[in-house]
Amino acid sequence: MATEATEAAHGAAEAAGHAAEAPGMPQLDFSTFPNQIFWLVVTLVVIYLVLSKVALPRIASVLAERQGTITNDLAAAEDLKAKAAEAEEAYNKALADARVEAGKIAAEAKAEMQAEVDAAIKKADAEIAARTAESEARITEIREGAAAAVKEVATDTAKEVVAALGIDVDAKAINAAVAARAKG
């Protein structure tokens, strides 16, 4: 530094009168200290005021707001997820219900049809029974008619045979005899 003291003096000679005796390091030129310190204090005060009044509260609020938004969004996402799970559950439940219902309806329909079929069968059975009874009645009637006719024919025939033989027999006696024979 000392070697260039003359150099510095030479260079600064045209700049300012006081600079001529400036030391090698401008940092140690005490005559500039008040100036630097004054402007430094002004600068720091200005920066401090700007920061504390405007910049820092603003940035803090922006950061807080962002944090709040992120938290809210996460909560909302959680909420939606829960809702989705709920909806899925409801869907599954509805599906199961529908299945049970369908089973129930099918069983009901089946039971109804069964009842109908049963009723039809019963009715048919009843009809068949009625017809059978009727037929039987008629058969019995016919048989009885036939039996009566046979008796009559037998009586008539016996009467004719007896008459042909020349025997005079009471009609009552012939009737009784035929009836006894037909029974036996």
Place this chain on the structure above:
Amino acid sequence: MAEEAHGDEGGLVFHPMDQFIVKPLFGDGPVGMFTITNVTFWMAVAVLCVVALLVLGTRGRALVPSRIQSIAELAYGFVYKMVEDVAGKDGVKYFPYIMTLFMFIVFSNFLGLLPLSFTTTSHIAVTAVMAMAVFLAVTILGFVKNGAGFLSLFWISSAPLVLRPILALIEIISYFVRPVSHSIRLAGNMMAGHAVIKVFAAFAALAAIAPLSIIAITAIYALEVLVSFIQAYVFAILTCVYLKDALHPHH
């Protein structure tokens, strides 16, 4: 600075310190206390940069930040976390002061890297004022918060009783050396880097060495970019450490 005429010597001319000369911005008279000098100018530029970054940059208050806003938020978060981690929760209320110091130093350092600019933080007057302000504030704060208990900072209760007076002496000396190291570290780093660049720049006058010189300047410049940030960080974190000592003097 570069516009200084040194051509008449012809050979290698070294004026590495000329860039640090404080001179009036308008005309040339004596540098009085209120004279508008290059110091004023570059400090004003630093203020404008701080305003541009932290006020204009965050004007949008965007939830999804723009580039400048995210840089501002990054700077805020960086210093805030540093204060919180080092000085503790109760140190957070001094965060605006430390943010002020950090933003001023970091912008002054970076602005000083512009060619033809003036580095305000390379001046011991500037850094010493900041360091003394920190030192006095922290010392007063320590006594206000802890009363005489602040002196326990120098009385290391974990050491053997015999050693304690000696350690106390060492602690007191180191305590009073703090503002000196605090200020000279920053000014020295800034001054040295700029002076070295200037020396290499002077070598560039010789055509044979010029390429080497330019490569060296580039390399040193990259280093200086790093140093500019690191020194601002170191100044701020040391302030936090001193603040922590004032708030919690017990080891």
